[in-house]
Amino acid sequence: MARLPRLVIPQQPHHVIQRGNDRQLIFRDAADYGIFLGWLRDAAKQFNVAIHAYVLMSNHLHLLATPCDNIGLARMMQWVGRHYVPYFNHKYQRSGTLWQGRFKTAVIDSERYFLTCSRYIELNPVRAGMVVAPADYPWSSYQHHIGMRTDPLISEHPLYWALGNTPFEREAAYKELAEQALTPEDLDKMRKSAIKGWAIGSEEFKTQLEKHTLRRVSPGKRGRPFKKKPATQAGPR
Numbered sequence: 001m002a003r004l005p006r007l008v009i010p011q012q013p014h015h016v017i018q019r020g021n022d023r024q025l026i027f028r029d030a031a032d033y034g035i036f037l038g039w040l041r042d043a044a045k046q047f048n049v050a051i052h053a054y055v056l057m058s059n060h061l062h063l064l065a066t067p068c069d070n071i072g073l074a075r076m077m078q079w080v081g082r083h084y085v086p087y088f089n090h091k092y093q094r095s096g097t098l099w100q101g102r103f104k105t106a107v108i109d110s111e112r113y114f115l116t117c118s119r120y121i122e123l124n125p126v127r128a129g130m131v132v133a134p135a136d137y138p139w140s141s142y143q144h145h146i147g148m149r150t151d152p153l154i155s156e157h158p159l160y161w162a163l164g165n166t167p168f169e170r171e172a173a174y175k176e177l178a179e180q181a182l183t184p185e186d187l188d189k190m191r192k193s194a195i196k197g198w199a200i201g202s203e204e205f206k207t208q209l210e211k212h213t214l215r216r217v218s219p220g221k222r223g224r225p226f227k228k229k230p231a232t233q234a235g236p237r
Contacts, residue, residue, distance in 0.1 A: 050155035106193035109201020147171035
Protein backbone atom coordinates (compact mmCIF):
# COMPACT_ATOMS: atom_id res chain seq x y z
CA MET A 1 0.00 0.00 0.00
CA ALA A 2 1.36 3.42 -0.98
CA ARG A 3 2.12 5.67 1.96
CA LEU A 4 0.19 8.90 2.35
CA PRO A 5 2.02 12.13 1.58
CA ARG A 6 3.38 13.84 4.67
CA LEU A 7 0.70 16.07 6.21
CA VAL A 8 1.94 19.65 6.66
CA ILE A 9 -0.41 22.51 7.51
CA PRO A 10 0.92 26.09 7.21
CA GLN A 11 0.77 28.17 10.40
CA GLN A 12 0.12 25.07 12.53
CA PRO A 13 2.61 23.51 14.98
CA HIS A 14 4.12 20.14 14.05
CA HIS A 15 5.94 17.52 16.10
CA VAL A 16 8.92 16.37 14.02
CA ILE A 17 11.08 13.29 14.62
CA GLN A 18 14.25 12.35 12.72
CA ARG A 19 16.08 9.15 13.68
CA GLY A 20 19.51 7.81 12.92
CA ASN A 21 19.70 4.90 10.48
CA ASP A 22 19.44 1.58 12.33
CA ARG A 23 19.47 3.56 15.61
CA GLN A 24 23.08 4.60 15.09
CA LEU A 25 24.54 7.72 16.68
CA ILE A 26 23.98 10.97 14.82
CA PHE A 27 25.82 13.10 17.42
CA ARG A 28 29.07 11.92 19.02
CA ASP A 29 30.51 15.01 20.70
CA ALA A 30 29.63 18.56 21.69
CA ALA A 31 30.86 19.95 18.37
CA ASP A 32 28.35 17.80 16.47
CA TYR A 33 25.43 19.10 18.51
CA GLY A 34 26.57 22.71 18.14
CA ILE A 35 27.15 22.53 14.40
CA PHE A 36 23.78 20.89 13.81
CA LEU A 37 21.99 23.56 15.83
CA GLY A 38 23.77 26.30 13.89
CA TRP A 39 22.69 24.86 10.55
CA LEU A 40 19.17 24.28 11.85
CA ARG A 41 18.96 27.93 12.91
CA ASP A 42 20.12 29.08 9.46
CA ALA A 43 17.68 26.76 7.67
CA ALA A 44 14.72 27.72 9.88
CA LYS A 45 15.32 31.38 9.06
CA GLN A 46 15.84 30.70 5.35
CA PHE A 47 12.66 28.66 4.95
CA ASN A 48 10.43 30.59 7.38
CA VAL A 49 9.96 27.85 9.97
CA ALA A 50 9.52 28.84 13.63
CA ILE A 51 11.21 26.41 16.04
CA HIS A 52 9.42 26.47 19.41
CA ALA A 53 11.10 23.53 21.18
CA TYR A 54 13.71 20.88 20.44
CA VAL A 55 15.86 18.14 21.86
CA LEU A 56 18.88 16.50 20.24
CA MET A 57 19.38 12.99 21.56
CA SER A 58 22.39 10.87 20.61
CA ASN A 59 20.56 8.89 17.91
CA HIS A 60 17.46 10.98 17.13
CA LEU A 61 15.95 14.43 17.46
CA HIS A 62 12.59 16.07 18.12
CA LEU A 63 11.34 19.49 17.01
CA LEU A 64 8.18 21.46 17.68
CA ALA A 65 7.94 23.74 14.67
CA THR A 66 5.48 25.92 12.76
CA PRO A 67 6.05 26.34 9.00
CA CYS A 68 4.75 29.38 7.13
CA ASP A 69 3.86 27.30 4.06
CA ASN A 70 3.47 23.66 3.04
CA ILE A 71 7.02 23.20 1.70
CA GLY A 72 9.23 25.03 4.19
CA LEU A 73 9.42 22.23 6.76
CA ALA A 74 10.66 19.66 4.24
CA ARG A 75 13.09 22.12 2.67
CA MET A 76 14.48 23.02 6.08
CA MET A 77 15.12 19.38 6.99
CA GLN A 78 16.61 18.63 3.58
CA TRP A 79 18.91 21.66 3.75
CA VAL A 80 20.20 20.70 7.18
CA GLY A 81 20.78 17.12 6.00
CA ARG A 82 22.72 18.24 2.93
CA HIS A 83 25.10 20.13 5.20
CA TYR A 84 25.26 17.93 8.29
CA VAL A 85 25.53 14.44 6.74
CA PRO A 86 28.67 15.22 4.66
CA TYR A 87 30.22 16.89 7.71
CA PHE A 88 29.47 13.86 9.90
CA ASN A 89 30.63 11.33 7.29
CA HIS A 90 33.90 13.17 6.69
CA LYS A 91 34.62 13.62 10.39
CA TYR A 92 34.02 9.97 11.27
CA GLN A 93 35.31 8.40 8.04
CA ARG A 94 32.02 6.83 7.07
CA SER A 95 29.79 6.86 4.01
CA GLY A 96 26.15 6.45 3.13
CA THR A 97 22.95 7.65 4.67
CA LEU A 98 22.74 8.88 8.25
CA TRP A 99 18.98 9.09 8.60
CA GLN A 100 16.41 6.35 9.00
CA GLY A 101 14.25 7.31 6.03
CA ARG A 102 12.39 10.57 5.80
CA PHE A 103 11.54 12.59 8.88
CA LYS A 104 8.22 11.94 10.62
CA THR A 105 5.73 14.60 11.61
CA ALA A 106 2.36 15.11 13.28
CA VAL A 107 0.16 18.20 13.15
CA ILE A 108 -0.61 19.52 16.64
CA ASP A 109 -3.84 21.04 17.94
CA SER A 110 -2.07 23.98 19.55
CA GLU A 111 -4.76 24.94 22.05
CA ARG A 112 -4.87 21.48 23.63
CA TYR A 113 -1.49 19.91 22.97
CA PHE A 114 1.16 22.54 22.21
CA LEU A 115 2.55 22.78 25.75
CA THR A 116 2.15 19.02 26.23
CA CYS A 117 4.25 18.38 23.13
CA SER A 118 6.86 20.92 24.22
CA ARG A 119 7.20 19.20 27.60
CA TYR A 120 7.27 15.76 25.99
CA ILE A 121 10.16 16.83 23.77
CA GLU A 122 12.24 18.51 26.48
CA LEU A 123 11.73 15.72 29.02
CA ASN A 124 13.12 13.06 26.67
CA PRO A 125 16.57 13.00 28.35
CA VAL A 126 14.93 12.46 31.75
CA ARG A 127 12.78 9.57 30.50
CA ALA A 128 15.89 8.08 28.89
CA GLY A 129 17.75 8.18 32.22
CA MET A 130 20.45 10.49 30.86
CA VAL A 131 19.85 13.25 33.44
CA VAL A 132 17.87 13.68 36.63
CA ALA A 133 16.33 17.03 35.66
CA PRO A 134 15.69 18.52 32.19
CA ALA A 135 17.74 21.60 33.08
CA ASP A 136 20.83 19.36 33.31
CA TYR A 137 20.68 18.50 29.60
CA PRO A 138 22.34 21.15 27.40
CA TRP A 139 20.99 20.09 23.99
CA SER A 140 17.35 21.07 24.34
CA SER A 141 15.26 24.23 24.53
CA TYR A 142 14.32 23.68 28.18
CA GLN A 143 17.00 25.98 29.59
CA HIS A 144 15.71 28.76 27.35
CA HIS A 145 12.12 28.29 28.50
CA ILE A 146 13.01 28.55 32.19
CA GLY A 147 15.37 31.51 31.74
CA MET A 148 18.75 29.81 32.22
CA ARG A 149 19.98 31.05 28.86
CA THR A 150 18.74 32.68 25.66
CA ASP A 151 18.58 30.33 22.69
CA PRO A 152 18.64 32.16 19.31
CA LEU A 153 17.02 29.16 17.63
CA ILE A 154 13.77 29.50 19.58
CA SER A 155 10.72 31.44 18.38
CA GLU A 156 8.38 31.63 21.34
CA HIS A 157 4.79 30.65 20.61
CA PRO A 158 1.86 32.83 21.78
CA LEU A 159 0.81 30.02 24.15
CA TYR A 160 4.17 30.27 25.90
CA TRP A 161 3.75 34.05 26.20
CA ALA A 162 0.28 33.49 27.67
CA LEU A 163 1.88 31.77 30.68
CA GLY A 164 2.69 35.15 32.27
CA ASN A 165 2.95 38.89 31.82
CA THR A 166 6.71 39.05 32.40
CA PRO A 167 9.62 36.81 31.42
CA PHE A 168 10.03 35.76 35.06
CA GLU A 169 6.36 34.76 35.33
CA ARG A 170 6.49 32.79 32.07
CA GLU A 171 9.69 30.99 33.03
CA ALA A 172 8.40 30.08 36.48
CA ALA A 173 5.07 28.88 35.09
CA TYR A 174 6.77 26.76 32.47
CA LYS A 175 9.09 25.20 35.01
CA GLU A 176 6.15 24.36 37.26
CA LEU A 177 4.30 22.88 34.29
CA ALA A 178 7.31 20.76 33.29
CA GLU A 179 7.50 19.32 36.79
CA GLN A 180 4.04 17.80 36.34
CA ALA A 181 4.22 14.29 34.94
CA LEU A 182 2.65 13.65 31.56
CA THR A 183 -0.19 11.15 31.63
CA PRO A 184 0.38 7.70 30.10
CA GLU A 185 -2.28 8.60 27.53
CA ASP A 186 -0.44 11.75 26.45
CA LEU A 187 2.88 9.92 26.31
CA ASP A 188 1.34 7.26 24.09
CA LYS A 189 -0.20 9.87 21.79
CA MET A 190 3.07 11.73 21.41
CA ARG A 191 5.08 8.57 20.76
CA LYS A 192 2.76 7.13 18.14
CA SER A 193 1.34 10.12 16.30
CA ALA A 194 4.46 11.42 14.59
CA ILE A 195 5.63 7.94 13.62
CA LYS A 196 2.25 7.20 12.02
CA GLY A 197 1.72 10.72 10.69
CA TRP A 198 -1.57 11.21 12.56
CA ALA A 199 -2.73 14.57 13.91
CA ILE A 200 -2.94 15.16 17.66
CA GLY A 201 -5.97 17.03 18.92
CA SER A 202 -9.63 17.05 19.77
CA GLU A 203 -12.14 15.23 17.61
CA GLU A 204 -13.41 18.60 16.40
CA PHE A 205 -9.89 19.62 15.41
CA LYS A 206 -9.33 16.40 13.47
CA THR A 207 -12.73 16.61 11.78
CA GLN A 208 -12.01 20.14 10.58
CA LEU A 209 -8.56 19.07 9.43
CA GLU A 210 -10.01 16.22 7.40
CA LYS A 211 -12.50 18.57 5.74
CA HIS A 212 -9.69 20.99 4.92
CA THR A 213 -7.23 18.39 3.60
CA LEU A 214 -9.72 15.87 2.14
CA ARG A 215 -7.81 13.00 3.76
CA ARG A 216 -7.77 10.95 6.93
CA VAL A 217 -5.71 12.44 9.74
CA SER A 218 -6.28 9.76 12.39
CA PRO A 219 -6.36 5.96 12.38
CA GLY A 220 -9.62 4.24 11.52
CA LYS A 221 -11.29 1.81 13.85
CA ARG A 222 -10.02 -1.73 13.57
CA GLY A 223 -12.16 -4.46 12.09
CA ARG A 224 -15.29 -4.36 10.00
CA PRO A 225 -18.60 -2.96 11.23
CA PHE A 226 -20.60 -5.51 13.13
CA LYS A 227 -23.43 -6.94 11.03
CA LYS A 228 -26.53 -8.26 12.67
CA LYS A 229 -27.65 -11.66 11.52
CA PRO A 230 -31.12 -11.72 9.98
CA ALA A 231 -33.81 -12.84 12.39
CA THR A 232 -34.75 -16.49 12.01
CA GLN A 233 -37.81 -18.34 13.17
CA ALA A 234 -37.10 -20.45 16.20
CA GLY A 235 -37.32 -24.15 15.41
CA PRO A 236 -37.20 -27.26 17.47
CA ARG A 237 -34.06 -27.79 19.52
